[in-house]
Amino acid sequence: MANKGAPKNKKKQQLEQFEKDAKHNVMTTNQGVKVNDTNNSLKAGERGATLLEDFLLREKITHFDHERIPERIVHARGSGAHGYFELYKSIKKYSKAGIFTDTKRKTPVFVRFSTVAGSKGSADLARDVRGFAVKFYTEEGTWDLVGNNMPIFFIQDAMKFPDLIHSVKPEPNNEIPQAASAHDTFYDFVSRSTETLHNHIWVMSDRAIPRSLRMMEGFGIHTFRLINKEGESFFVKFHWKPKLGVHSVTWDEAVKINGADPDFHRRDLWEAIEAGHYPEWELGIQVVPQNDEHKFEFDLLDPTKLIPEELVPVEVIGKMTLNRNPENFFAETEQVAFLPGHIIPGIDFTNDPLLQGRLFSYRDTQLSRLGGPNFHQIPINRPITETHNNQRDGHMQMDIPKGQTAYFPNSLGDGCPHLAKMSEGAFHSFEERIDAKKVRTRSESFNDHYSQPALFYRSLADWEKQHIAEAYTFELGKCTQQGIKERMLYQIAQIDDDLAKKVAEGLGLKVPKNIEAPINQAIGADADVNKHQPIKKKNYLESDSALSQSRTNFNSIATRQIGVLVADGFSMSDYKEMKTVLEKEGAILKFIAPRGGTVKCDENMEHEVDASIVTTESVLFDAVYIPGGKKSIDVLKNESKYLKFINEAFKHCKAIAAMAEGENLIDETFVVNYKDDKAILINEKPKKFVEAIAKHRNWDRMPVASKVPA
Numbered sequence: 001m002a003n004k005g006a007p008k009n010k011k012k013q014q015l016e017q018f019e020k021d022a023k024h025n026v027m028t029t030n031q032g033v034k035v036n037d038t039n040n041s042l043k044a045g046e047r048g049a050t051l052l053e054d055f056l057l058r059e060k061i062t063h064f065d066h067e068r069i070p071e072r073i074v075h076a077r078g079s080g081a082h083g084y085f086e087l088y089k090s091i092k093k094y095s096k097a098g099i100f101t102d103t104k105r106k107t108p109v110f111v112r113f114s115t116v117a118g119s120k121g122s123a124d125l126a127r128d129v130r131g132f133a134v135k136f137y138t139e140e141g142t143w144d145l146v147g148n149n150m151p152i153f154f155i156q157d158a159m160k161f162p163d164l165i166h167s168v169k170p171e172p173n174n175e176i177p178q179a180a181s182a183h184d185t186f187y188d189f190v191s192r193s194t195e196t197l198h199n200h201i202w203v204m205s206d207r208a209i210p211r212s213l214r215m216m217e218g219f220g221i222h223t224f225r226l227i228n229k230e231g232e233s234f235f236v237k238f239h240w241k242p243k244l245g246v247h248s249v250t251w252d253e254a255v256k257i258n259g260a261d262p263d264f265h266r267r268d269l270w271e272a273i274e275a276g277h278y279p280e281w282e283l284g285i286q287v288v289p290q291n292d293e294h295k296f297e298f299d300l301l302d303p304t305k306l307i308p309e310e311l312v313p314v315e316v317i318g319k320m321t322l323n324r325n326p327e328n329f330f331a332e333t334e335q336v337a338f339l340p341g342h343i344i345p346g347i348d349f350t351n352d353p354l355l356q357g358r359l360f361s362y363r364d365t366q367l368s369r370l371g372g373p374n375f376h377q378i379p380i381n382r383p384i385t386e387t388h389n390n391q392r393d394g395h396m397q398m399d400i401p402k403g404q405t406a407y408f409p410n411s412l413g414d415g416c417p418h419l420a421k422m423s424e425g426a427f428h429s430f431e432e433r434i435d436a437k438k439v440r441t442r443s444e445s446f447n448d449h450y451s452q453p454a455l456f457y458r459s460l461a462d463w464e465k466q467h468i469a470e471a472y473t474f475e476l477g478k479c480t481q482q483g484i485k486e487r488m489l490y491q492i493a494q495i496d497d498d499l500a501k502k503v504a505e506g507l508g509l510k511v512p513k514n515i516e517a518p519i520n521q522a523i524g525a526d527a528d529v530n531k532h533q534p535i536k537k538k539n540y541l542e543s544d545s546a547l548s549q550s551r552t553n554f555n556s557i558a559t560r561q562i563g564v565l566v567a568d569g570f571s572m573s574d575y576k577e578m579k580t581v582l583e584k585e586g587a588i589l590k591f592i593a594p595r596g597g598t599v600k601c602d603e604n605m606e607h608e609v610d611a612s613i614v615t616t617e618s619v620l621f622d623a624v625y626i627p628g629g630k631k632s633i634d635v636l637k638n639e640s641k642y643l644k645f646i647n648e649a650f651k652h653c654k655a656i657a658a659m660a661e662g663e664n665l666i667d668e669t670f671v672v673n674y675k676d677d678k679a680i681l682i683n684e685k686p687k688k689f690v691e692a693i694a695k696h697r698n699w700d701r702m703p704v705a706s707k708v709p710a
């Protein structure tokens with residue numbers, strides 16, 4: 001089946017080119033010595049021992065022995081892509097950064113998406129936060145915006161990060177569970193650290209199981225500063241808004257996708273880019289003038305708080321497009337080093353205590369991950385600007401610095417490199433006035449731990465709320481300690497009573513009225529307990545519509561995967577009519593037949609099969625289409641895997657369309673009420689199917705769909 005711009009063609013071209021190039025290349029050692037046997041080691045006689053002298057063997061094996069570098073302690077599992085950023089309009093009133101003032105620029109970027117808790121080889125659909133790290137190679141130096149797909153973080157102070165991560169990682173005695181938060185140590189920590197509850201409820205929401213990396217938002221999380229030419233500072237939060245909208249799968253799908261295709265997100269990103277469906281995000285900013293710092297009910301420096309868009313609207317200022325896959329996963333996606341400390345003139349930090357700690361941690365981690373202080377010389381980490389300074393030597397120095405001087409000031413080297421003037425674009429930190437005592441404490445303005453999780457929950461549609469209740473029930477159901485579950489129930493009740501009751505019912509427990517204090521203290525510490533207790537929930541905003549996925553874009557079916565269920569004898573005219581309309585809208589149709597190879601239509605023509613029913617699963621598709629054709633339907637009706645395919649699509653509230661005899665196949669399944677279901681279309685025009693797919697899911701179906709035993 002010929003899909004427009006299908007990945008296969010490009011791949012073929014690349015392979016041909018590779019073969020062409022390879023014809024001119026002769027195998028050599030790393031010293032350039034030509035090699036004529038890479039299969040046999042050097043031996044003392046045909047059946048004799050291998051000789052130590054064999055430098056070819058030793059070079060090959062030694063290199064292989066050292067192929068792995070330590071995986072990232074967090075965000076180990078990731079997928080990357082190249083692209084560019086374009087500015088729609090200058091924001092020079094806020095920032096002097098070239099990328100924010102020059103609308104003619106196309107700034108190259110490299111993006112790495114990731115899960116947090118799992119190892120490098122873990123499955124993509126773990127319930128987890130997703131990393132969303134962007135490296136902008138700007139003309140004034142590299143800027144890294146190292147964010148997540150949720151607008152807030154779990155903790156308020158960098159000091160707690162190792163505790164948070166140790167609690168969520170596999171438990172140290174048995175290294176279980178992999179890439180999962182549903183276990184005792186995590187909830188022991190969360191239930192005792194109320195600042196985590198906001199990010200935690202986002203993790204219980206559908207945001208933690210995205211349909212695609214291309215369909216999730218990104219956030220810089222911390223409040224940063226923008227600095228204009230006059231040296232004025234504005235507080236700013238950064239947002240990435242996906243053009244395809246924010247969409248997720250259900251938990252039942254996530255669990256199944258992890259088995260059917262653990263690389264689901266990585267493959268989806270790769271294939272979309274190969275097919276020329278370049279993912280796009282708009283960059284938005286929320287700007288708060290310096291003088292408004294204290295006008296909110298929460299502290300701008302507290303990374304567990306978002307600024308509701310109802311209070312400060314997001315101004316869209318530019319767009320990022322990802323249009324090139326890496327050539328080599330290790331060299332680029334694995335070796336890329338993001339540092340929140342990589343900033344450029346026009347942007348600056350705030351005193352957010354989490355951000356401040358990150359400014360230390362990321363450089364430090366690269367030293368052990370990438371082996372030394374020269375990691376900036378690895379091609380993916382090199383800035384596009386020239387670099388000149390007096391730093392020298394170290395592990396894996398790739399450059400050959402010239403000259404006699406490596407110090408400043410000098411006269412022997414003509415004073416080079418000279419210091420840059422402000423007028424030449426030198427970086428100058430914002431001169432924030434500070435007059436304070438040195439203290440090891442936290443500001444009391446950070447103590448509101450319940451208002452924003454409650455705001456998030458209130459802002460969601462009913463189906464999103466139900467998913468959250470199910471997620472809490474699942475996660476806590478996996479804990480073994482009743483004390484932990486009860487402490488969590490108490491905390492959930494501080495967010496929403498009704499939610500806590502639902503979860504308690506699922507756990508077979510009661511919501512406790514009280515729990516033993518203190519919660520946020522190190523047990524046995526002498527610090528002032530009350531100072532760190534969460535304060536009572538406030539209600540400064542009833543809801544914030546930007547928080548609900550029910551308000552996202554539903555205007556496109558581009559890149560949606562449509563499973564077309566066929567066997568020999570399927571109706572070609574039904575298929576063609578649907579294909580023409582769906583492909584025009586950018587969807588991708590895939591033939592799923594009882595076997596691989598080809599399948600014959602009712603006009604006796606052969607068509608390539610994309611997947612045999614035994615190699616694929618319903619959860620890998622966004623919608624199902626069943627063309628008519630009696631012979632075809634008679635075969636499909638008798639194959640339980642097809643019935644399961646349709647049942648699951650129904651259970652997951654997906655659009656299903658059938659033509660003519662296709663209805664008989666639907667009759668064999670658990671699909672019910674389909675005459676009233678807007679996303680079950682029998683003998684309808686393709687346009688209706690397009691509309692139903694664009695809605696992503698028909699959540700109204702949830703009450704009946706949840707009863708389907710698939």
Ligand code: HDE
Nearest residue numbers: 072075112131132133147153158161221357358361362365
């Ligand atoms: Fe990270 N984080 N983090 N983090 N983080 C790392 O750096 C750390 C935090 C985020 O694709 C590590 O190079 C500390 C917040 C992303 O390569 C490490 C603290 C946010 C990535 C590290 C935080 C993030 C990382 C591991 C608390 C969202 C992946 C490997 C102070 C704004 C980047 C590495 C990539 C990676 C430390 C908190 C996002 C260990 C100490 C908040 C997207 O340095």
